Amino acid sequence: MARMGKQQKAAIAKVEEGRRYAPSEALALAKEAKFAKFDETVELHIRLGVDPRHADQQVRGVVALPHGTGKQVRVLVFTEGESVKEAEEAGADYVGGDELAEKIRAENWLEFDAIVASQPMMRVVGRLGPLLGPRGLMPSPKAGTVVMPQDVAQAVRELKAGRIEFRVDKTANIHVPIGKASFDVDQLVDNMGAVVDAIMRAKPATAKGTYVKNATLATTMGPGIRLDLPATLAMVV
Numbered sequence: 001m002a003r004m005g006k007q008q009k010a011a012i013a014k015v016e017e018g019r020r021y022a023p024s025e026a027l028a029l030a031k032e033a034k035f036a037k038f039d040e041t042v043e044l045h046i047r048l049g050v051d052p053r054h055a056d057q058q059v060r061g062v063v064a065l066p067h068g069t070g071k072q073v074r075v076l077v078f079t080e081g082e083s084v085k086e087a088e089e090a091g092a093d094y095v096g097g098d099e100l101a102e103k104i105r106a107e108n109w110l111e112f113d114a115i116v117a118s119q120p121m122m123r124v125v126g127r128l129g130p131l132l133g134p135r136g137l138m139p140s141p142k143a144g145t146v147v148m149p150q151d152v153a154q155a156v157r158e159l160k161a162g163r164i165e166f167r168v169d170k171t172a173n174i175h176v177p178i179g180k181a182s183f184d185v186d187q188l189v190d191n192m193g194a195v196v197d198a199i200m201r202a203k204p205a206t207a208k209g210t211y212v213k214n215a216t217l218a219t220t221m222g223p224g225i226r227l228d229l230p231a232t233l234a235m236v237v
Contacts, residue, residue, distance in 0.1 A: 026225045047215070059203070075115075084096075
């Protein structure tokens with residue numbers, strides 16, 4: 001077991017054991033407790049009362065963070081025709097078709113963070129499933145990344161502006177980045193509120209009992225800070 005450093009111990013000591021913090025307090029504390037030399041990501045972790053083994057209890061969706069993620073998102077677009085120029089003007093980093101698919105296959109090239117595909121181009125992208133799927137990069141209509149050609153540019157702009165996807169994992173948890181530690185507390189509160197709202201809206205009709213069981217906040221290297229659930233759920237817009 002790795003030994004805990006002084007900075008990590010000091011960060012953990014800032015969090016009052018057993019206390020559940022209101023969102024704004026938790027975010028201020030997370031910023032105070034960070035100690036890494038890089039700009040840490042602030043992450044929200046929510047445990048849900050669903051059974052992910054059942055298809056009708058999957059929780060998945062997309063949300064546009066009001067203040068973005070603080071991360072430069074590299075977007076690859078599979079499209080053709082007039083939407084090629086539109087995607088480039090919208091800020092896409094890479095735009096193409098078969099040649100990009102071949103580069104991914106032949107070179108295991110994955111120097112991008114998200115893929116947008118126009119519907120006709122899924123004939124090309126579909127063959128990349130074994131490579132892209134396990135890495136969470138496969139575009140899909142539910143994630144808003146498979147769109148009609150005329151909507152490609154808008155999808156690119158949204159991804160660049162901070163639209164993210166969330167999805168419950170096998171242990172019924174959702175892990176979502178809500179910004180960087182360098183953000184103001186108010187910005188993080190806004191982003192967190194948007195995420196909580198989206199997760200609540202994505203509640204499956206078949207979910208029984210308590211939907212949100214607990215929530216924790218943490219920076220990349222920082223300690224977990226447990227959130228007061230009533231105050232957190234009150235952020236829903």
